[in-house]
Amino acid sequence: MKVMTVSLSPNPSPARGGEGRFVSRIRDFHINPSPIPTTVLGIRATLRQFTWALFCALLGGFPPAAGATAQVMGTMPSLRIETGTHVAPIRAASMDRDGRYAVTASEDKTARVWDAASGSPLSVFRPPSGPGNDGKLYAVAMAPDGAVFATAGWSASNDVYLVRRSDGQIIHRITGLPDVVTHLSFSRDGRMLVAGLWGRQGVRVFQGTESWSSARELQGDPDFSDEVNASVWSPDDKTVVVSSADGFVRAYEATPKGLRLLSRSTPGTGVPFGLAFSPDGQTVAVGTSDQGSVALLDAKTLKMRKVLSPAKGSLARSLSVVAWSTDGKRVYAAGSWVNDKGRFAILVWPDAGQSEPSVIPVARNTITALHATPDGSLLYATADPAWGMLAANGQSQFTIGSSLLDFRNQRSRFRLAADGSALAFQDARPGDTGDAFDTRQLAWAKAARDWQAPRTSAGKTMVDNWFERQQPSINGKGLGLDANEWSLAASVSRDGNRIAIATNFQIRLYDRNGRALWKTAAPATPWQVNTSDDGRWVVAAFSDGTLRWYRQHDGNEQLVFFPQADGRRWVMWTPGGYFAASPGGENLVGWQVDRGSAQAADFYPVSRFRTEYYRPELISEVISKGSTDAALAALPASAAAPPGGQAIRERLPPTVRIVSPDASNWPAGSDIKLQVAIRAPADAPPTKLRARINGQPVALPALSALRSSRADANESIYEVPLSLSGLEAQILLFAENKHGVSPEATLTLKKPPVTAKEAAAAANGMGMPAPASAPATGGVDLRPALYVLAIGISKYQDPSIQLEFAAKDSTDLSNFFRAQEGGLYRKVSVRLLTDHAAKRDDVLDGLEWIRRELTARDVGMVFIAGHGVNDADGTYYFLPQDVNVKALKRTGVIFSEIRNTLVSLPGKAMFFIDTCHAGNVLGTGARSLRLDTTAVINELSSADNGVIVFAAATGRQYAQESPDWGNGAFTKAILEGLRGKADYNKSGRITHKMLDLYVSERVKSLTEGAQSPVTIVPSGVPDFPLVLGQR
Incomplete structure (x- = not known):
């Protein structure tokens, strides 16, 4: 096997020293299209090794150490990030012949199927996988009819999986190939599959049954001197063309027995890579992995017809992937080629290459796949990771982008609190600002001035040659990293006695004399590392978007934090599976459970284990206690289930x-x-x-x-x-x-x-009530009824927990909705419970009332304003007017009463919760009480419960109220939005998504950022109007 190369811009950014120099280089060294992470064998030039390391760093992954082989499939459940999109570079993409479905394969160990018209996700395939590279996918091809796709990557047996597109289940497995698969392509009739291999193993050909439930191997060609890069079938299925890193393009006749070599040639334009046939089958476009040109070859003789090159003066990087429009008029090419503004672009030659190309910038990283569709659109995939569709005129139809934070070039901003409990960091994308997170409060925070960025020296200790170097040193003593291991980040402790080094393979710790103390495998490329001033923690930021805390004395990982790039959702977990999360954040990580080498793995979001493993009180104590075990020991004996994958396996839902x-x-x-x-x-x-x-x-x-x-x-x-x-x-x-x-x-x-009349009648079934101007169809009023249960308590029986505006909030909201009768709603029924009318029995009666009255056609809203608390077990209670906090189980309204009502409503269900009020409620003698509505929000808004939740504040924030507003901030914003301010487009109606947008921004403005409301809409719930506004 050989080292993969990357292209170097002839115009690299000037070196600035330190990390800035690395980032400038990483923008000039881009992904080589060859997908295989492998070892470097033999002695290579330093530049070649450096190029390989940068390529791997850019992708967020590195090869195994020398001599490594594919890992045996893991059997223990493992935690995986899940954002709904890829979280590592997309390596390949394909479509069906009609352009209905797209499939993308990634190093994140998933292949994802999408609706090509909208970008909506349809299914996910999770191959059996273990630690490290095991399970990464590098090749994918969809059968022409779209029923099946084939995908392959790194596995112990070099498997090719034939997967049912509709549900991501394995239909058949081709196994035992001699090396890793680099490329896959189906014949146009869908009956044959070509697999290109790494090393010198050439191509293999398989013929499948109609459903690909079985396959047999035909004659291939093992006579190659380097890896296969791509293969493509001619429109008539009579010819297969293959490109290889050995420099040759080969043409084969496809026969019932397999492939028969017809000819081969070296185009002379660079190392051949991507391939595309012209629709008439006369010409083959050949991309190159090391030059910015495309060769057009005669399909029969493989002789050069024309070379397509970018306009003069452009940055000539690789054009490794190619496509040909189905009408034959346009040739597309892309790769690491960038425009003059540094954007990765697709080049489009009109007139089949007879005119100068146009340039369409689309990405922040290498473009790894192109695929033309019958309607003239073009699919592209990138290493961002992202994918999207362009219309025939070059306009973007949509882009499905990355949701990961990028921690590169953040050394000065990667600042750690002295005790390691809080961390400041910033996304590297332009225009973003720094941010911080406090693990004790489990909330976003503002960084303090005394938080420390990574040091490279302290006292008499200095670390040198630590950045993009293979020989970092401490006080002049070389550290002796492993073969092909590169140092990427370093931090010296405050006293100079400990030095953390982050490399492409590992996080390492040394003493001031250069003696290795420990090392632990890096789960992804570590971009930053820091050490806490109290000498207890090493914290690292990785290319998979995670931040991880390691105990300094032994390198044991204790805590992982994953924030989405927009900052709205996050999840934090321990290796054993205990977690805390923001509203909507508990589905960002989950357990993958393998079922054997011939079955797709199962995936369970941690939300499925919420009852036993949602433990924010544990998570918030890990750093201060020094370990997960110590934090766990401080909890009541029955408070948490056993940690680890085996415990999860024993608790699996269906x-x-x-x-x-x-x-x-x-x-x-x-x-x-x-x-x-x-x-x-x-x-x-x-x-x-x-x-x-x-x-x-x-x-x-x-x-x-x-x-x-x-x-x-x-x-x-x-x-x-x-x-x-x-x-x-x-x-x-x-x-x-x-x-x-x-x-x-x-x-x-x-x-x-359907007809307009049918559409109007059917709209109610989709949650779009008929307009007020046409309330009836065939004499039947199709408009829904609205039922509102509004509870607000300001004057509690306990004088120490009074509020000012909770009762008024519920009254004002009730009055507003009463006025909507005869408009959007045929009837509005309100039950208002305030102060002395909101005792425990009154609240329970109100819940029973709305459950009894609502029908499947109607809308039900429950609004509660007052106090709410969580007991020592984390159970939430709403405090009615006559509550005795010391006897909470007997006098409070337990959350299950509210939940059971809302989830049983046959119509649309909405819950407005404003119970995070400051005051003396937590200081009335019940020291075990705390305030956290996150579990309530997440449980109600889960897809299986289906309740839209509007919450006044997140986590442990307090909801604000002020005489200047005449309401609480949350209610004031809701009323303003419903009265028309949320109708940004003047559409004459206000939907729940429009109200969410307005309330979110308005409350933050009113409270100067002290209160952050949140709205969670379950999957499967469409947007629908709440009120009609003024046009």
Whole structure:
């Protein structure tokens, strides 16, 4: 195997020393298209090694140490980040022949299927995988009919997985190939698959059955002197063209027995890489991995017809991937080529290369794939990671971008509190500002001036040659890193006795004499490292967007923090699985559970284990106590479940997937039957199946009453009848067992175009009430009714916990909604409970009232304003007017009463919670009480519960109220928004998403950032209007 190279700009940015020099270089060294992380064998020039290290650093991953082989598949559940998009470079992308579906394969160990028209996610394939490189995917190809895709990457047996597109399940596995697969391509009829291999193993060809449930190997060609880069089939399926890093382009005749070599040539324009046939089959476009040009070769002879080059004066980097428009008029090329503003661009040659190219900048990193569609659109994928679609005119249709923070070039901003409990950092993207997070408060914070950035010297201790070097030194003594290991960051402790070094492979700690104390494997490329002044912690920031705390005395990882780039969602966890999260943040990480080498892995967000593992009180004490174990020991004995993957495996909920129908147009009629597969552990069989359509609960028969068949020992297929209405149905299914609720299975069905009259009648089924000007259809008023339960308590029986505006808030909101009757709503019913009318029994009666009155056509809102607390077990209680805080279980309203009401409402359910008020409620003799509404928000707004939650404040913030406003800040913003200020586009209606946007910004403005409201909308719930405004 050989070292991968990267292209060097002839115009590198000037070196500035330190980290700035590295960042300038990293912008000039870009991804080589060759995908395989492998060892460097033999002695290479220093520049070549440096190039390889920078390539790996840019991708966020490095090869295993010399002599390593693919890891054996892991069997213990492992924690993985999940943002709904890729979190590592996209290595390959493909589409079906009609351009309906896109599939992307990534080093994050997933392949994701998308709706090519909208960018909406459809399914995820998670290969069996272990630590390190095991499970990373480098190649993908979708069968022309879109039913199946093939993908491959790093695995112990060099597997190729044939995966069902609709649900991400493995249909067949081709195994035992002699080396890692670098490229895959289906024949145009979908019956044959070419696999290009790493090293000198050449190409293999397989013929599959119609469904690819089995395959047999045909004659390939192992006679290569370097890795295969790409392959492409001619439009008539008679010819296969292959490019290789050995410099040759080869043409083969495709026969029933396999491939027969016809010719080979060296284009002379550089190392051949990407390939694309012209639609007429006469010409092959060849991209190059080391030059900025494209060769157009005669498809039969492979002789040069024309060389396409960028305009003069451009930065000539690689044009490694190519595509040809389906009408034959445009040739596309991209790679590490950038425009004069440093943006990675797609070059478009009109007239089949007869004119100068236009330049379309699209990315911040190397473009790794291009694919033309029948309608003239173009798919592109990048190492950002991101992907998107361009229209035929070059305009962007959409981009699905990265949600990761970028910690490069942040050394001066990577500042740590003296005790390691709080950390300041900043995203490197232009225009962003610094930010900080406090692990004790579990909240965003403002960095203090005395927080320390990484030192490179302290006292008589100095670390040198630590940045992008293989020989860092401490006081002149070289540290002797492993082969191919590069130092990327360093930090000297305050007393100079300890030095942390972050390398492409590991986090290392040394003493002042250069003696190695410990090392621990880096989960991704570490961009920053720092040491706490109290000598207890080493903290590092990684390319996967995580920040991790390691104990300084032994290097044991104790805490991981993952903030999304927008700062709105975050999750923090221990290696054993205990976690804390922001509202909406508990689905950002989850447990992957492998099921064997021939089965796709399962994934369970940590939200599925919320009851036992959501432990913010533990997380907030890890740093101060010094370890997870110490923080755990401080909790009551029954407060937490055992940590670790084995404990998770013993607590698994079921999984559910929809076998048929596939996502497509609406089947004929309004009644459909789903084929649903439910799998559960043998000792915890499924007990119930639940459904929501467009966010609303739908009654289903008991599992025992459904027709079923056994698929295997732990999986059964059920026939589930559903009745649909409206123009679009987003169906969510959930299975339950004794451990909990499964992740949802989702299916979206769209009805073909209908008449205007039918659309008006059906709109109510989608949550879009009929306009006030046309309230009736066929003599039936189709508008929904609105039911509001408004509870506000200012004058508590306990004089020490009084509030000023809680009762007025609920009164004002009630009066507003009463006035909406006859407009959007045919009827508005309000039950208002304030002060002495809001005793515990009154509140419970009110909850029963709204549950009894609401129908499936209606909208239900519950608004509570007052005090709320969490007991020692984390259980939330709303405090009614007659509460005795010392007898909370007997006199408070437990959260389960509120939850059970809201989740059982048959119509649309909304919950407004404003109970995070400051005051003496936590100081009335109940020292074990605390304030945190996050668990309440996350549980109600989970997809299986389906409640839209508007919360006045997040985490442990206090809600503000002021005489100057006449209300609490939250209610004031809600009323302003509903009265028209949230109607930014003057559309004449205000939806819940529009109200969310207004309330979020308005409350922050009113409170000068002291209060941050949050709205969480469950998946599967469409936007719908709350009130009609003034046009």
